[in-house]
Amino acid sequence: xxxxxxxxxxxxxxxxxxxxxxxxxxxxxxxxxxxxxxxxxxxxxxxxxxxxxxxxxxxxxxxxxxxxxxxxxxxxxxxxxxxxxxxxxxxxxxxxxxxxxxxxxxxxxxxxxxxxxxxxxxxxxxxxxxxxxxxxxxxxxxxxxxxxxxxxxxxxxxxxxxxxxxxxxxxxxxxxxxxxxxxxxxxxxxxxxxxxxxxxxxxxxxxxxxxxxxxxxxxxxxxxxxxxxxxxxxxxxxxxxxxxxxxxxxxxxxxxxxxxxxxxxxxxxxxxxxxxxxxxxxxxxxxxxxxxxxxxxxxxxxxxxxxxxxxxxxxxxxxxxxxxxxxxxxxxxxxxxxxxxxxxxxxxxxxxxxxxxxxxxxxxxxxxxxxxxxxxxxxxxxxxxxxxxxxxxxxxxxxxxxxxxxxxxxxxxxxxxxxxxxxxxxxxxxxxxxxxxxxxxxxxxxxxxxxxxxxxxxxxxxxxxxxxxxxxxxxxxxxxxxxxxxxxxxxxxxxxxxxxxxxxxxxxxxxxxxxxxxxxxxxxxxxxxxxxxxxxxxxxxxxxxxxxxxxxxxxxxxxxxxxxxxxxxxxxxxxxxxxxxxxxxxxxxxxxxxxxxxxxxxxxxxxxxxxxxxxxxxxxxxxxxxxxxxxxxxxxxxxxxxxxxxxxxxxxxxxxxxxxxxxxxxxxxxxxxxxxxxxxxxxxxxxxxxxxxxxxxxxxxxxxxxxxxxxxxxxxxxxxxxxxxxxxxxxxxxxx
Numbered sequence: 079x080x081x082x083x084x085x086x087x088x089x090x091x092x093x094x095x096x097x098x099x100x101x102x103x104x105x106x107x108x109x110x111x112x113x114x115x116x117x118x119x120x121x122x123x124x125x126x127x128x129x130x131x132x133x134x135x136x137x138x139x140x141x142x143x144x145x146x147x148x149x150x151x152x153x154x155x156x157x158x159x160x161x162x163x164x165x166x167x168x169x170x171x172x173x174x175x176x177x178x179x180x181x182x183x184x185x186x187x188x189x190x191x192x193x194x195x196x197x198x199x200x201x202x203x204x205x206x207x208x209x210x211x212x213x214x215x216x217x218x219x220x221x222x223x224x225x226x227x228x229x230x231x232x233x234x235x236x237x238x239x240x241x242x243x244x245x246x247x248x249x250x251x252x253x254x255x256x257x258x259x260x261x262x263x264x265x266x267x268x269x270x271x272x273x274x275x276x277x278x279x280x281x282x283x284x285x286x287x288x289x290x291x292x293x294x295x296x297x298x299x300x301x302x303x304x305x306x307x308x309x310x311x312x313x314x315x316x317x318x319x320x321x322x323x324x325x326x327x328x329x330x331x332x333x334x335x336x337x338x339x340x341x342x343x344x345x346x347x348x349x350x351x352x353x354x355x356x357x358x359x360x361x362x363x364x365x366x367x368x369x370x371x372x373x374x375x376x377x378x379x380x381x382x383x384x385x386x387x388x389x390x391x392x393x394x395x396x397x398x399x400x401x402x403x404x405x406x407x408x409x410x411x412x413x414x415x416x417x418x419x420x421x422x423x424x425x426x427x428x429x430x431x432x433x434x435x436x437x438x439x440x441x442x443x444x445x446x447x448x449x450x451x452x453x454x455x456x457x458x459x460x461x462x463x464x465x466x467x468x469x470x471x472x473x474x475x476x477x478x479x480x481x482x483x484x485x486x487x488x489x490x491x492x493x494x495x496x497x498x499x500x501x502x503x504x505x506x507x508x509x510x511x512x513x514x515x516x517x518x519x520x521x522x523x524x525x526x527x528x529x530x531x532x533x534x535x536x537x538x539x540x541x542x543x544x545x546x547x548x549x550x551x552x553x554x555x556x557x558x559x560x561x562x563x564x565x566x567x568x569x570x571x572x573x574x575x576x577x578x579x580x581x582x583x584x585x586x587x588x589x590x591x592x593x594x595x596x597x598x599x600x601x602x603x604x605x606x607x608x609x610x611x612x613x614x615x616x617x618x619x620x621x622x623x624x625x626x627x628x629x630x631x632x633x634x635x636x637x638x639x640x641x642x643x644x645x646x647x648x649x650x651x652x653x654x655x656x657x658x659x660x661x662x663x664x665x666x667x668x669x670x671x672x673x674x675x676x677x678x679x680x681x682x683x684x685x686x687x688x689x690x691x692x693x694x695x696x697x698x699x700x701x702x703x704x705x706x707x708x709x710x711x712x713x714x715x716x717x718x719x720x721x722x723x724x725x726x727x728x729x730x731x732x733x734x735x736x737x738x739x740x741x742x743x744x745x746x747x748x749x750x751x752x753x754x755x756x757x758x759x760x761x762x763x764x765x766x767x768x769x770x771x772x773x774x775x776x777x778x779x780x781x782x783x784x785x786x787x788x789x790x791x792x793x794x795x796x797x798x799x800x801x802x803x804x805x806x807x808x809x810x811x812x813x814x
Contacts, residue, residue, distance in 0.1 A: 079234065080227025081111050085118060092119050092173075092201060095216045096194055096453035100205045103218035103360040103377055104307035105262025108205040109177055109746035111220065112128060115203065117174055123201070125170030133178040138185035145174070160189055171199040179206040180359065181314050187212050207311055207371070208359040222377075222723020225251050232262060235268035246276055253280050258377045263304055280542035284382050308383045311361060318347045319355060320387075326356075326567060328397045329552050332365035332375040340404035373426070375678025385484075402434045406445055409452040413482045416515065420457055421598070428456035435465055447473040447483050463490035481510040481519060488526045501530025521547045528566055532573070540570060557594035563589060565606050573682040575768050577613045584610055587638040601630035601640075608643050609683070613771070615778035617647050637715075638664040639683070641722045646690045650745075650778060654697040654704045661691050662710025663718040693743045741779060750774045752788055753795035 091098050092115070100108050100115075113129075114418045120127050127455055128150040130604040135141060137407065142159040146152070150695075151166040153159060167174075174193070179186040187210045194214055204210060209217050223231060229250050233242040242250060253276070255261040312320060325341040326333075339349045352373060365373040388394045405427065412420040424431060432453045438446045450469035453462045466487050473480060484507035488500040502535055504527035511519045524547035531540035544563045551559035564587045567727055573579035584607050591603035608623030626641040631637050641664040649657030695703055713721060741749060751761045776788070785791055 079231050080223045081107070081114070083528055084111060084218075084220065085115060088115050089118055091216060091218065092203070093122070094201070095214075097190060097202045097204070097212065097214045097216065099215050099362060100203065100220055101207065101209050101217050101261070103207060103363075103380070104311055105260040105304060105359075105379070106222060107222055107261040110203050110261075112175055112177060114202060116173065119173065123173040124167050125167075125172035125199070127173045127175070129175045129177060131177050132182060132186070135182055138182045140744060141182050141185040142189055145176070146181075149174070160192050161191075164193055167193065167197040167200055167529075169173055169197065169199050171201075173201050173203065175203045175205075177205050179204050179210070180208045180311070183208050183210065184201060204517065207361075208314075210600045211358075222257075222260060223254075223264070224259065225254065226319065228254035228257075228259045228264055232264050232268045235265045236271045237269075237394070240268075240271045240276075249276055253283070256280075256378050258379065260377070260379060262307060263379055266304060284378075294346055304379055305383065308380065311359060312383070312387070313458060315359070315361075318345060319352055321345055321381075322347065322349065322352045323356060323361060323384050324391060324393060325361070325384075325397045326376060327381045328394070328401055329376070330433050332373045333430065333594055334371060334373050334426060336423065337404065337427055338431060339372065339400070341401050343400055344396070354473075358540040360433045370632045371426075392700075396618060398434075401430065402437060402445065403633045404436050404450070405431060405452055406448045409448045409455070410479070412455070413451075413479065413519075421726065424452050424456045428453075429609065439468075442472050444473070444477055446479060447479050451479065451483050451486050454490055458490065460490075463487070463492075466490060477534055478514060481507040481514070481516075481523070483512070485519070485522055485526060488530070497533050498530070500535060501527060509558040517550055518552055518556050518559060519549045521554075521556060521563065524560050525559070528563075528570075530572060537570065537574070541567070544570075557590050558596045558599045559595055561587060561590040561603055565603055568606055568610070569682075572609065572613070575770060575771065577610065581610050581614060590649055597630050601627045604630070605640050608640070610651075612643060612647060615773075615775065617651060621647050626725060628719060637719060638667050641667070641718055642683075642687050642690075646687065649690050649694045649697075654694040655702050657690065658694040658698060658703060659710040659713075660718075661694070661723055662685060662707050663713040663800050664710075666711050666713070667715050667718055689744070696743060709715070741783075745775055745779050748772060749779050749791055752776065752779075753792035755792075 085613040088098065088100070088111075100112055102108050116127055128145075128149045130145050132141065132144060135144050142163060145163055146159050149166070151159075151163050154162050176186060176190075182682060183206065186204065186206075190202055190204070190210060190411070190761075191212055193202065194212075204589055209215065222228070229242065229247065232250055232254055233240070253267065254264055257267060264295065267279065267283070283444055283773040313321070315323065322338075322342050322345060323567060325345070326338060328341055329337055335353070338353060342349050343353070357364065357374070362374050362376060365375045387569075388397060405424075408420055408423055411807055412424070431449065433578070435446075435449045435453050438449050443795065447469040450462070450466045454466050456462075466483060470480070470483055470487060473483070477483075484503045488503040488507075491499045491503070504523050508520065508523050508527070511523060517536055524543045527545070528540045528543035531537070531543060544567045547561055548567075550564060551557075568580045568583050571583075587603050588607060591599040594600070604623050604627035608620045608627060612620035620643065624640045624647070628637060628644070629641065641660055645657045645660030645664065647657075648654070648660060698706065710718075747765065748761055753762060756764065758772045758776060759769055762769045776791075778784070781790060783791070785794060
């Protein structure tokens with residue numbers, strides 16, 4: 079069920095290759111799929127099709143005998159059985175399937191090499207949890223069923239006592255995903271739904287998964303339960319490989335090599351080589367992703383089995399301790415070195431960080447506060463703020479790491495609900511940090527203090543803090559902190575409406591970020607530079623800055639700002655429908671990640687975005703606006719970034735519009751006053767804004783309309799005077 083694409087792929091391989099290995103983990107359905115494949119291609123082999131079941135062959139020396147028995151080859155006195163088989167096959171066009179090879183893999187490999195050499199028209203199909211590693215082998219890795227097929231299989235095997243409905247389909251899909259789409263696991267679990275409600279079955283899955291059984295009459299013992307199927311793989315491992323698999327089971331989600339090294343640190347073996355061997359035996363899998371660093375994962379069934387074995391060997395507490403100690407070491411090195419690679423490691427290991435935090439809740443030493451800081455960096459979430467708050471309550475006030483914890487708490491605090499908290503945290507941390515030799519921390523704390531001063535309305539104190547942060551950073555040659563202080567100074571100017579002064583800092587800001595050799599500094603400053611260019615009406619440069627920032631940052635909780643920037647550019651360039659979609663998607667993304675690090679300066683930006691949304695809603699007809707909003711809400715974080723980076727749809731000079739005007743509501747007001755003959759200074763006075771802002775908006779109007787002079791703007795206004803925005807568009811509240 080659900081293997082049509084695999085059958086098509088394999089049928090094609092069988093026509094062009096001589097040795098195909100169908101590889102995969104226990105319970106993935108290799109034998110069943112091989113059987114279907116053999117029936118499909120049988121007519122292509124006039125010399126015959128032979129299936130040899132090797133599961134019952136316990137002695138490697140008996141592999142050739144098993145093949146001879148299944149194919150009717152008789153033993154000849156004084157002739158090795160392999161030679162007899164090869165002679166019998168000759169140059170006949172036949173297909174030989176060797177099923178379940180993993181426990182006699184070396185003998186199978188030797189036999190296969192001989193047969194391929196001696197029998198020029200022979201085609202071999204093998205199924206195994208471990209690849210043969212022979213020269214002619216083509217490996218087809220079989221994974222779990224895709225979600226729709228997995229759900230279909232669950233419903234089919236659950237029997238008459240269970241009905242798949244719209245109400246429970248999503249829960250069934252989630253259950254099948256936890257089972258990694260493995261047909262054996264799905265079939266065993268589906269049988270249990272007759273006796274246990276679906277929510278209870280899902281909640282207790284780890285506890286009961288391995289114990290689920292088939293009918294005792296099932297001919298293959300290995301498939302009577304998931305535990306039996308995995309037992310088969312486990313007992314084929316060396317003692318070192320078994321020990322490593324047990325320890326790897328404490329790692330949640332996917333994991334990197336260093337995490338694996340940490341939990342296996344008590345073993346005298348090469349962890350990298352062991353991972354490679356376990357991967358070859360379908361017990362460890364490469365994690366999907368496009369990063370430069372290899373990552374791995376265990377199927378959930380393997381993880382549960384490994385954890386069970388780990389407890390039986392009384393090794394669980396020690397493995398957890400090694401993992402937690404490694405995570406604490408990562409964050410302590412980050413505190414001392416502020417290296418981006420360490421920060422990225424914590425982000426990559428965020429699931430393991432979460433579990434470590436839960437284990438450390440009763441700890442009153444440095445471990446709890448260190449892990450809370452790691453969680454803050456890894457997730458930047460509301461839950462991390464709560465964990466950090468608890469850690470600060472129970473940790474020694476004189477702890478070496480309290481200052482860094484206060485720094486993270488200041489970033490994560492709810493600026494609206496607790497306006498004075500960031501400044502209070504920063505000032506306490508500054509007092510503590512002067513005792514330790516970590517001057518780079520002083521620069522970050524002065525920067526956070528500056529944000530606190532902004533929020534309580536003291537702009538002068540904000541500038542003093544930023545200049546002090548910049549002074550210390552320059553004395554250290556700390557380009558990252560120089561960029562951070564200059565960026566906040568730039569935002570302070572933007573909030574005050576001083577776009578021209580902010581623009582004067584852009585070159586220095588980008589130079590400092592580039593010299594820092596830190597991707598985070600670069601993508602943040604590019605985003606800020608994009609905002610400035612956009613406010614000056616240079617939409618082409620703004621588009622380039624936002625795009626480069628988004629490409630550097632990837633899917634991160636704060637990519638919302640860059641996506642919003644591209645959304646505003648789209649709306650200001652006459653593509654209000656696209657802009658509305660991007661702005662909605664960014665808002666939804668912020669909600670889902672519970673990101674709270676926008677800070678007080680974000681209020682100005684949020685107001686700008688809200689104005690852009692309102693303008694877009696007035697511009698786009700109601701039906702199209704509803705569709706754009708719905709599409710934005712439906713985009714995942716990854717899809718949102720891909721949509722935002724779509725070069726073909728993201729040209730800033732595209733002035734097409736459904737409502738007949740590419741101008742925002744404010745730009746229409748400015749254009750109308752220009753048409754009346756007012757100078758830029760007079761328009762600024764009439765609208766209560768700065769001259770520089772009006773100059774930027776006039777440039778933007780001319781850019782969007784492709785007009786060469788103010789007189790042409792006046793003509794355009796006269797021509798489009800009847801173009802009143804629709805009053806039937808959805809309101810801003812409909813996006814909430």
